[in-house]
Amino acid sequence: MAELLTAEQIDQFRAHIAHIEHPRELIIDLLRAVQDKHGWVPDEGVELVAGLLGLTPLEVEEIATFYYKIYRRPVGRYPIHICDSICCWSRGGEALAEHLQKSLDIAPGETSADGLFTLLPTCCLGVCGRAPAMMIGRESYGPLNNEDVDRVLAELRQEAQA
Amino acid sequence: MPTLTIDNQQVTVPDGNTVFEAAEQLGIVVPHFCYHHALGAVGACRMCAVTVVEGSMPGMKMSCMTPAEEGMVVETGTAQAEGFREHVGEWLMTNHPHDCPVCDEGGECQLQEMTIASGHGLRNYRGNKRTYQNQDLGPYVAQEMNRCIQCYRCVRTYQDYCGGRDFGAMGSRQRVFFGRFRDGMLESDFSGNIVDVCPTGVLTDKTFRFKTRLWDLEQAPSICPHCSLGCATVPGGRYRELQRVVSGVNLQTNGHFICDRGRFGSGYVNHPARPRHARAGGSRVSVTDAVDSLLRRISETVSQHGPEAVAMVGSGRASLEANLLLRQWAAELNCPPPVFELHPRRARAIRQTVGTLSDHLASLRQVRKSDLVVVFGADPLAEAPMLALALRQVVRAGGRVVVLDPRPVELPCEFEHHPLTQEKILCLLAGNCEKELFNRLLQDLMAARRPVLVGGGDLLGGVGLQLLGHLTESCDNDDRYCLVHPLLPQANSFGAGLLEGPEQTDLLERLESGRVRALICLESDPCSEHPEAGRMQLAISRLDYLAVFDYLPTHATKRADLLLPTTTPVEGDGVFINNEGRMQAFARVLQPGVPLAVTGQGNHPPREFVPATPGCHPRPAWQLLQQVLGDERTLHGLRQAAAEHESRLEGLSDLQPGGEGLRVMPSSQAPVEESTVEIWSQDGDLRLLPVQVRYGSDHASCLSDKLTPRMTGPQLIVHPQEAEKRQLKAGETVLLKTAQGTFRFPLACDERVVRGRVIVPCLPGTPLEILVPGGLSLPCEIEGEAP
Amino acid sequence: MKQTAQLLFKNRRPGETVFLKEYERAGGYLGLKQALREMQPKQICELVKNSGLRGRGGAGFPTGLKWSFFPADKPAPKYLVCNCDEMEPGTYKDGELLQADPHQLVEGMIISAYALQADTGYIFIRYAYREQFANLQRAIAEATEAGYLGKDILGSGFSFELHVHGSAGRYILGEETALLNGLEGVRPNPRSKPPFPAVRGLFGRPTTVNNVETLSNIQHIVTGGAARFRDLALTVDGAGTKLYGLSGHLERTECFELPVGISLREIIDEYGGGVWRGRRFKSCLPGGASTPFLTSADLDVQLDYQTLEAVGSRFGTGGVTVFDDRTCMVAATLNLIRFFARESCGWCTPCRDGLPLVAWLLEKIEHGDGTRDDLQLLKSQYSNISGNSFCALAEGAMGPVDGLLRHFEQELVDHIEKGRCPFS
Ligand SMILES: Cc1cc2nc3c(=O)[nH]c(=O)nc-3n(C[C@H](O)[C@H](O)[C@H](O)COP(=O)(O)O)c2cc1C
Numbered sequence A: 001m002a003e004l005l006t007a008e009q010i011d012q013f014r015a016h017i018a019h020i021e022h023p024r025e026l027i028i029d030l031l032r033a034v035q036d037k038h039g040w041v042p043d044e045g046v047e048l049v050a051g052l053l054g055l056t057p058l059e060v061e062e063i064a065t066f067y068y069k070i071y072r073r074p075v076g077r078y079p080i081h082i083c084d085s086i087c088c089w090s091r092g093g094e095a096l097a098e099h100l101q102k103s104l105d106i107a108p109g110e111t112s113a114d115g116l117f118t119l120l121p122t123c124c125l126g127v128c129g130r131a132p133a134m135m136i137g138r139e140s141y142g143p144l145n146n147e148d149v150d151r152v153l154a155e156l157r158q159e160a161q162a
Numbered sequence B: 001m002p003t004l005t006i007d008n009q010q011v012t013v014p015d016g017n018t019v020f021e022a023a024e025q026l027g028i029v030v031p032h033f034c035y036h037h038a039l040g041a042v043g044a045c046r047m048c049a050v051t052v053v054e055g056s057m058p059g060m061k062m063s064c065m066t067p068a069e070e071g072m073v074v075e076t077g078t079a080q081a082e083g084f085r086e087h088v089g090e091w092l093m094t095n096h097p098h099d100c101p102v103c104d105e106g107g108e109c110q111l112q113e114m115t116i117a118s119g120h121g122l123r124n125y126r127g128n129k130r131t132y133q134n135q136d137l138g139p140y141v142a143q144e145m146n147r148c149i150q151c152y153r154c155v156r157t158y159q160d161y162c163g164g165r166d167f168g169a170m171g172s173r174q175r176v177f178f179g180r181f182r183d184g185m186l187e188s189d190f191s192g193n194i195v196d197v198c199p200t201g202v203l204t205d206k207t208f209r210f211k212t213r214l215w216d217l218e219q220a221p222s223i224c225p226h227c228s229l230g231c232a233t234v235p236g237g238r239y240r241e242l243q244r245v246v247s248g249v250n251l252q253t254n255g256h257f258i259c260d261r262g263r264f265g266s267g268y269v270n271h272p273a274r275p276r277h278a279r280a281g282g283s284r285v286s287v288t289d290a291v292d293s294l295l296r297r298i299s300e301t302v303s304q305h306g307p308e309a310v311a312m313v314g315s316g317r318a319s320l321e322a323n324l325l326l327r328q329w330a331a332e333l334n335c336p337p338p339v340f341e342l343h344p345r346r347a348r349a350i351r352q353t354v355g356t357l358s359d360h361l362a363s364l365r366q367v368r369k370s371d372l373v374v375v376f377g378a379d380p381l382a383e384a385p386m387l388a389l390a391l392r393q394v395v396r397a398g399g400r401v402v403v404l405d406p407r408p409v410e411l412p413c414e415f416e417h418h419p420l421t422q423e424k425i426l427c428l429l430a431g432n433c434e435k436e437l438f439n440r441l442l443q444d445l446m447a448a449r450r451p452v453l454v455g456g457g458d459l460l461g462g463v464g465l466q467l468l469g470h471l472t473e474s475c476d477n478d479d480r481y482c483l484v485h486p487l488l489p490q491a492n493s494f495g496a497g498l499l500e501g502p503e504q505t506d507l508l509e510r511l512e513s514g515r516v517r518a519l520i521c522l523e524s525d526p527c528s529e530h531p532e533a534g535r536m537q538l539a540i541s542r543l544d545y546l547a548v549f550d551y552l553p554t555h556a557t558k559r560a561d562l563l564l565p566t567t568t569p570v571e572g573d574g575v576f577i578n579n580e581g582r583m584q585a586f587a588r589v590l591q592p593g594v595p596l597a598v599t600g601q602g603n604h605p606p607r608e609f610v611p612a613t614p615g616c617h618p619r620p621a622w623q624l625l626q627q628v629l630g631d632e633r634t635l636h637g638l639r640q641a642a643a644e645h646e647s648r649l650e651g652l653s654d655l656q657p658g659g660e661g662l663r664v665m666p667s668s669q670a671p672v673e674e675s676t677v678e679i680w681s682q683d684g685d686l687r688l689l690p691v692q693v694r695y696g697s698d699h700a701s702c703l704s705d706k707l708t709p710r711m712t713g714p715q716l717i718v719h720p721q722e723a724e725k726r727q728l729k730a731g732e733t734v735l736l737k738t739a740q741g742t743f744r745f746p747l748a749c750d751e752r753v754v755r756g757r758v759i760v761p762c763l764p765g766t767p768l769e770i771l772v773p774g775g776l777s778l779p780c781e782i783e784g785e786a787p
Numbered sequence C: 001m002k003q004t005a006q007l008l009f010k011n012r013r014p015g016e017t018v019f020l021k022e023y024e025r026a027g028g029y030l031g032l033k034q035a036l037r038e039m040q041p042k043q044i045c046e047l048v049k050n051s052g053l054r055g056r057g058g059a060g061f062p063t064g065l066k067w068s069f070f071p072a073d074k075p076a077p078k079y080l081v082c083n084c085d086e087m088e089p090g091t092y093k094d095g096e097l098l099q100a101d102p103h104q105l106v107e108g109m110i111i112s113a114y115a116l117q118a119d120t121g122y123i124f125i126r127y128a129y130r131e132q133f134a135n136l137q138r139a140i141a142e143a144t145e146a147g148y149l150g151k152d153i154l155g156s157g158f159s160f161e162l163h164v165h166g167s168a169g170r171y172i173l174g175e176e177t178a179l180l181n182g183l184e185g186v187r188p189n190p191r192s193k194p195p196f197p198a199v200r201g202l203f204g205r206p207t208t209v210n211n212v213e214t215l216s217n218i219q220h221i222v223t224g225g226a227a228r229f230r231d232l233a234l235t236v237d238g239a240g241t242k243l244y245g246l247s248g249h250l251e252r253t254e255c256f257e258l259p260v261g262i263s264l265r266e267i268i269d270e271y272g273g274g275v276w277r278g279r280r281f282k283s284c285l286p287g288g289a290s291t292p293f294l295t296s297a298d299l300d301v302q303l304d305y306q307t308l309e310a311v312g313s314r315f316g317t318g319g320v321t322v323f324d325d326r327t328c329m330v331a332a333t334l335n336l337i338r339f340f341a342r343e344s345c346g347w348c349t350p351c352r353d354g355l356p357l358v359a360w361l362l363e364k365i366e367h368g369d370g371t372r373d374d375l376q377l378l379k380s381q382y383s384n385i386s387g388n389s390f391c392a393l394a395e396g397a398m399g400p401v402d403g404l405l406r407h408f409e410q411e412l413v414d415h416i417e418k419g420r421c422p423f424s
């Protein structure tokens, strides 16, 4: 398994925790840090966060499982959040999602065979003026048509090869 | 104190009460799920809607979230409120699997009751239902998440009320999941309560699963026998087997919850080794013959050796009635009055409680409501688990808990721990050392609004509790008392102590010297209860005659010349008096008999036909003693006579099982001085302290196989520096050398243990059982095993 | 199209972010200096009250009034929390603001904190706003460096520290009490009110939660005065400008700063470039996903709180989502309800279990399997969910259903009678 947090990160968090009154407020920061480093948050990540904050794994899990953008299951290298909310829906979001499914050959929630992409329908991304939109990792794209999507996917595939 | 009108009835309720509580006071049950008396209102389920016709915020409101107001007019049955509640019923049922025929909650399912109360009958939703994968929550609680209606009561009980940290709510929206991070046994010592609070069949008692439908279950209100707190329970059984125990409700004591020891510790009732037949001289006899031979032998002893040659031992395990009759018997024979507690130091602690402390005793409810509790020499989770839960409520409400104890005390809440030796604690109470800490505590106690002192009878003994009594008095003021909550060894220690005559500490000597020829034991076992267990065993083997009344298999029942099997508290009626002097009645749940699961090895019908129920011979000890005495009074008559005779028992005959019980009248007897041991001089070197542990230390729970997964094996616990000093390591087997013998046990280290002490668990049924808790620490040495 | 005075978008240039130097050059932090040097905290609260500013987070609660509940005299810690969760579909104005000009919010928060005598601030920002998060961090660092944040700000004796807290994607965190739980790191279910955050908020301390846009207006009120702020609006009762995020079936879907009280028609035609592809206007959500639909009969309504309430809708967040005449309103409502059902926190029954039931009904009708009974059922679901949930999420979810039932019942009936969606 890849590293969950670097030793340096852990030291930084420890120092931060020691100096604030309510360490629990860092729970999302820690989970996000693990996710940024590791791609998703495995059980060990939850336990690591719990250990740092003096919580039980369950207490961290209660929070981690509430948030959709903490991945508690493996995702591809590029998780694709395709917006299915009203503005994107009104401007062809459904067709776009279908196109994505077809070109990746996966259903929503699945990861492509090459392990690169996971397709996650998501609520409004806050770029309603650029609908239909998607977010890959934490980069948002829009407005999109099928060609744009193909181009982005091709670029990412290339990036992954490099 | 607002007065409001609900459904045309007026009611006046305390300030801060809600409309829901006001309706409850009128006997109007507004349908509800998430509201629970002990957990309060959270407004999640939305089932309790009513219509506020007049008030500052008229309209349909959730009654559990709406404060009662002066002059408010509320209707619970408006079309709007009923219509809405019906919708709530429908929403809650959209995902419910309707598996009632195979669900263990059947018969006590609040979801069934409330769905019907809500008026929801026809399902409109025809879509898919969400389903879950269940977890294995260990041997006690079974989980069936598909039935969940998300009332959040389980988490609110487990986490908020009980302080458990390994069970909670995960996920969100229509997919909330209540469980653990991973499969595994629930860690809280109060885990079973989530079964009681779950309104439907999600969380059920795994040890009871598929055994009995509720309507076939024999149940009755009872009192937990596993410690001195006297929590209300409702045991249930069938086929002569005690199958489960659930919490009863007594707001003065346990409230709505009980501990896992009380819930899962009743295996002793079904235990195959229980004495089931009367025996005389090694052979089975009828109860009548046994009583006859007992009477004959005792009268022979009296006539040959005088009444001094007969000794009797009562106990804190036996009911008040049985102990009373034993005392009466002794009086009739003119022999010395019974000893009701064999451990002299424990007996003195009981005496102090029953005597000097009795006008300052705090109920468990008063502990919960306290703002400062100082615990002197007690480990609540081990000696009185529900006290630990009460302390948590103190902290939750913003109060403080301070513990002075040599052990690695754990509590389900934040608290301040001062590791002090037993001797130091006594010395501190006497004002002779640790003065700074003492003065600080004294100041805090004086300033507190509802201070309570908890005293562990085992560690403090009579002197300690007496000193504690002085302390409370100096913390009293004009507005309030500073109360005490002493912990005693057994469920009826107080009741037995109430009957105790002048102090007798010489029973062992009398036995050894041969002055006592015949000994009668009522639900007590001298060989494991007397502090010098080894000497006692020897002394007992020299007796002419040993007669034992008991329901547990003990050393005494094994050696008895005459054995009369008695019933357990669930097989008879009686009264226990708990540690705060509360008399509480328990009722018979089952007729005694060998469980079908044992006789038929699970096969039914039995292969062997006999006219009587197998194993039905045990009788309540008080009945047997009545037979001995030729006494024909009813239980009620017995209680009435006792109350007339002993003014402190006023009200005894009116007690009803399942009620709140009644406090015995206070008394202030002259204080009893503990023999003048030089307590404080014992401090300093390495000494041994035998203590009770959470599971398996009391004589009943050690026979409950349901508790096996929670039991910890024998081990010695020391401060890591003590180990280091002797070049020992945690985990290795070491030799413990004491006057009682040498033992080999694994060593554990814990920073929280006081220096200079070896903590050793009392575990009946193991070689450690001769180290009886309740005494002062003993000299000892530990060393590595010789290679 | 007349020019609107630009307060919040004054410095906005496409694709660029303004940081300290430029912000100061354009008059940034003058408001702060003025406030700290010339005004008492009470005076600022009074000024905000007089300005008529109402919360821009959706509920429209008068900001000055909210502030008046804040116990400024209680000892520290006291918190000012900025709500930048912004996850309601159709709402993206705060994101636009922070992309262009993060110091606006920082300055607004410092002045607000001074007015409230709060000592610590948090900006709670949604997961997807990565750039905005970075912008804020940089802005805070710059402001601290320049002495606008931290101890003894500009020698005034007032101290304030400001943190950014990144969320991880849930709409319910926008609800202010759920947000506070989220900040504390506990499960973000909403809390019951009372006690209100002003009494027991973050970590049990007095707290005020305000929206990004609300707080960003404060320095403009300080520098320009209450009267000028009121005059910016085109309605009598209204005040200020508003950030309108346009979306849906328009030619141009951008975010504009325009007066409160501008008419729907003007926004659509002049700023949105008219309904796209030459089609006709059918309906719109005037203020985000939780506001009831308007119809072409409402095109001349002025966009403000009272005016929109008068036509049965709400001003909400000012995100205008337009639907053309080929839109199936049942499908649109279904999409919205699915969003709300998925974003339910799972605490209360009407929302957790009621919304999925509504979604199922709409799905059934949309697929042509609906019956007249289902229509009745939909109506009773609507009337029983509305007003009866624990927080305003499920309430908001009923906004579009309300609009659907009031304006488009015939469309529901058509689905039922035809046994299919008439638009597909
Ligand atoms: C479900 C729900 C989501 C909300 N989301 C937001 C949001 O994203 N941003 C926001 O400022 N207010 C949101 N609100 C409103 C806040 O609860 C609160 O009223 C607001 O932040 C107060 O700030 P204001 O008075 O400045 O508008 C939401 C409310 C609800 C019930």
Ligand code: SF4
Binding pocket: C172, C189, C190, C343, C344, C345, C346, C347, C348, C349, C351, C352, C389, C390, C391, C392, C393, C394, C395
């Ligand atoms: S309405 Fe109820 S379930 Fe929905 S988000 Fe609010 S509290 Fe949670």
Ligand code: FES
Binding pocket: A083, A084, A085, A086, A087, A088, A089, A123, A124, A125, A126, A127, A128, A131, A133, C089, C090, C091
């Ligand atoms: S609706 Fe898709 S980004 Fe807002």
